Every structure is written in C-alpha cells, then in structure tokens.
Amino acid sequence: MVRLSWIPFVFASLSVAVETTQHSTREAACTVKVQHKPWQMLTSAERTAYINAELCLMEAPTRLNVAGSKTLWDDLQWAHILQANVMHDVGHFLPWHRYFFVVHGNLLREECGYTGPLPYWDETADASLSDLSRSPVFQNTAFGGTGSGAQSYITTGPFASLALRMRRPGQSASNYRISRSLNVRSLASARQASLDACFQMTTYTAAWECWGGSPHGAGHGATGGLMVDVFASPGDPVFYLHHGWLDAMWWKWQTLDLPGRLTDMGGRNVPRLSYVQRLGTGLPGREWTDYHGERGNITTLNHILSVNELAPNVTVGNVMDVGGSVVCADYIFSNSFNATINTIVDGFMTTFTE
Template sequence: MAILPVSPGISSERSSSSSNDDALDEEKVQKENFRWHRSGRASKTGEWVTIFVLIVVLIMSAMVFVTSDWLHRRSIHVPDNNNTLCRKNLRRNWVELSVDEKHQYIDAVSCLRRKPSRFNSTNMSLYDDFPRIHARVGSYAHQSAPFFAWHRYLIHLYEKTLREECEYEGNLVYWDWTQDWEKPSASSVVTGVANGQFAGLQVHSFGPVDESHCLSRGFWDRVDFDVLGKFLDPERVSKILMLDDYEAFLLALESSAHNAIPQGVGGDFAFHAAPYDPVFFLHHTQVDRLWWTWQQRHPNKKYEYNGANLRGSSIPATLDDVLVTGGFADDVKVREVMSTDGPMMCYGY
C-alpha cells in the first residue's frame, strides 16, 4: 500500500486551524473571565453603592433631626435649659402654639380687662395697670442698667397675674422677630386691632393730660417697618450676643432690635403706655429670652450688672438697687431677678 505523503500545505493549514481554535478558546476564556470579573466587580460596586446610599440616608435623617431641633430652638442658637426643676416652665414661641393654646392665652389677657385695678382708679381695670406702671415708672429703666431687670420683673408680674386672676395655666410666650426680619410687617403677630377681642380697647396716655382713645397700631409706613427689619437680622443679633460686657450688650440690643419693633408697629406701642398693645409682652419676653441666652453663654457674668442706675443718672448701678412698680407689687432688689433658676423666678426658654 502506497503511503501518500502528507502535503506540507495541508499540515500547515491544520496546524494553523488548530492554533486558531486554541486562540479562540483562549479568547473565549478571557472574555468569560472578564465577564465574571466584571460581574463580580459590578456586584461589589453595587454593594458599595448600597452602603453609600445608606450612609447618605442616615446623614440626611440626622440633618432633618438637627434642623428640626434647631428650628425648635428658634432662629438663633439658644442654650439648653439644664435646670430640671424649671425646665417644665418653658416659655415658647407664639408660632409654636396650637390654636387652642393661642385662644387660652388671648382669653386670659382679655380677662384682665374685667378685673378691677389694684390702684383703685375709676373706670380702670387690671389690664390698665400694666401700661400705667410702664408709663409712670418703667420709662426711667430705659437706656440704663435696670432695662433688662426691670422688664423681667414686669413680665413676671404679668404672667403671675394671668395665672392668679384669670386661671391661666400656661407660660408667657414670645415673638421671635428674628424669624420675620426680612418682612416683619407681614408677621401674623402684628395684625390689625379693628376686630377681635381687642377692638375698641380704651387706651389712657397716663400723661399730664389723659387722652383716651381706642387702641391703634399706626404702621406709619410698612415699608419703613420692613427697613427696620435689618435690626432683627439673626446674624446681627448673634453678634450682639457675643459682646461680653453687660452694659455694652444692653445698649446695643435696646437701641437696635428692641427699638425697631415699637417704631415699626407704631400707634400706642411707640409710647410709654406701650403695654396696652398685647404684642408688648410677646416682644419683651423675646428681649428677656435674649438676655437669658446671653447669661447662659456667659455663665461667669450671670450677675454682671453695670452702667447707670437710672436713665440720665450718673450713679453707678448695683445689685442692691430696687426695682419699683409704683405700688402694684412688692419692690425687689435687682439681684432677686438676675437668675431664672429660682427661688423667685423659675422658667427657661
């Protein structure tokens, strides 16, 4: 049998074919390995994405909680009230009250108009007593050391009277005007008084000549009121709170944010009988809140009290100076109202 010689071309072709098949197989393996590697990497990437998303969700949740807490602590940072005894007596922002709580407060304030004056004045009510005290005595406390202390005592007496005479069970409330600084005239706190429980309220000037008239809110110019809003800017107020001298802090706050509100609201609020306007007490509770905040931030200066003892006086103020109310209540020494942790006063913000 003749053995046919193998053609070199055929052998080369088969070798080439075999080599190509091996190359294809290797390529398939590489592709498969790449696919599995990519799949594994995708799986790991998916895991990292999931972990990343969870982290973001946790961070966002924490931010929501912190933001909610910040809003609850109002628009400027207010230290926590650490006094467990007085913590229950927290004075709150007006906008945080429920509708029922607002009605309860307004009803109690209106109740004062039906109670007789402690000064036994004819045709005067317990409601009239507070503007009378402010007009006859309180004017001397402005632009001087007792500004904060005297008004703290006044609003304390107001709160005490609401509870004792009108069965009010809540605490004083404040208007945080730093939240309305961009357009204070649009705040829900300063609406008109032509309607509602304070419509027709008779106001007395308690000046040399008693000029009685109905309560008014002038709003001399809403544009001007909004211009005054710059003094209520939270950043501006926060800078004032950073002042570490009592007198400097007092004069800075009184001459700016404090004065901006009565000037902007106008009407009776702009004069010494300002407490006729119910907003007066929301405003001064806010002022007291800022002093309280300053005391909390400067604990070593909680009892710092310097400046003139009265407006226009050159006599240095002391903690033994007396805060008077013209016979409405007991006179007290300044040192008795410097702390809100008791025994005389027990509340926080």
C-alpha cells in the first residue's frame, strides 16, 4: 500500500523538480571532471578505495520512503526495478543508464567521501580470456567470483555476504544475495566485430538499437545470475561497471561525429508490447508517460529522466555532452581500445570515400 501511494506523490512534485534542475543546470559549471576509466587501468589502491566506497553505499541508510528498503543500495536498485518497463527497449535507454551511472557515482562521493575515478569494465579486453575467473574484475580482492550451490550465490570477495531485498514492482521485499554464473562466451558480443557494427551506424536512431543489442547483452550475460535480471540487476555492483562500459561506447560513438552527435536523439518512447510481455509488467502507465515531457512516441532532448527522488530530474539534453555540468567527466580508454577504434574509423572512412 505504501508503494502505491508513493508513485503519485513523486510525480506530483515532479514538475517543480524539473524547473529547479534546469535552473541549477544553467548556473552550475563542470569544474572538476571525474574520470570514467577501465577497471583494468586502476591501481590496486584505487581499486580498494572503490570497493570500500561501494561497501559504504551498501550500508548507508535509505533516503526513499519505500517499503522494504533499508539502504541507499536498495534505493538505487529500486529505482531501476520500478522503471524496468519504462527505460528499456526505448530511445532513452542509453541516456537513462548514463544518468543512473552518474547518480550512483555522485552518491559514492556525497555519502562515502569517494574521490577516485569511476571504473567501467573494458569488456573488449576480457573477451579473449579463456576463463572469466581470470578477469581483474572477478578477483577475490575485486568483485568476487562466480556463484555456486542451488541459488548460485557468490561465496568469494567483499560482496559475498551482501543482503539484498528488492525484487519486483509490487512484490514485497525478501532477503537474498548476489547470484552469478560467469561464462566468457557471452563476451563475444563485446569483441571488435560486434562493436564495429554499432560504430558504423550514422544516426542515433540506428545506433541505440545496436548498442542495446549485443554489446548490452555482453556483460549482463557473461556475469549471469542476478545480472540477467532485467529488474534487479543493479543489486550486483558489476552492473555499474558494465553500464559504465556501454556508456563509454556510446560516448566514443558520439565523438566520431561532433558536434552533431551531441544533439542526435531518437528512438521510440514506449517499449514494444512484446518486450513488456516478456517482463510481465504491461506498458508503462500514464504516471510515467505524462511526465516524459513530450508528446508522441519519439524520444527527444526534452525527455525527462527520473531516478525517483535519489537525485533531481534532468532531461536527455542535459546528459548528451559528458563534459557538461551533469555528467562532468573525462572518459579514458585503454590504448588497445583506441587502436581498435582507429581501425574502425579508418576502415569506415575508406568505404565512405570510395
């Protein structure tokens, strides 16, 4: 009952929040940029600091008035659970997850005093491993390994005893833990050939569906377990590493044609019926669609992104430039990835000029 009355309450205050956000966005400047950087490039001290900050977030008290939520970690997961049929399979899929990554990073700083880079998982670098347990991501001093037992819960690493609670909209909270089923096969979707197809798309309308396909599936599928749960996947901290990578890929794509791709947006606003039928949720209700800030079924720069009350609402336009005040980041890529991109771009330009 609490949950049902909570939804209209959030949206009653939403129009005010948006005005405030747009106002403060104009005034705020991006001064100190945070680095979005491959986990593989972090020093061991940086890795430890990040893991400790995640552990702190997992203990920090809830800020949302949601039944069953005890921690900020639950709150973040809940925002994703509640909107699983709102921001997946749509044009604002990439902007929403970019903002979600930023909000998670801001909470690490605000709540836990974290000052280091925000890591992402360079999945292309790990795609050629023989075994994913060799990945720097899945070490016991990092995010822990694969799951075991009837529920495939992880038993190693700093998050092995993490208590999770949130599962589905309308479902009461119940304790469970992080499950995983590591398999390197799914990372084939992060190999160069798979990325090439997306980098060669010339419009956002074509590109978002490409990025949302194989590359998006790569880290989710390779981690397995909770990470393949479309609702509750942010319960596993690997979620942020994976979406940080996907976001870095989108930004790299944007940089291949600037400034045009700072404003290139599109794609449907509401998921396909077949998609929400698979989720078992039905289409998003008017409590969401009325507040997207648009008419019609095409995502525009005016589309409103909400993470419930964990952070102010912003628009898609606010997160398009990662050097802007909302994201305010430098995206760092490994040398081998940059070399790969140069090959892609050179190959593409050759084709283009012939």
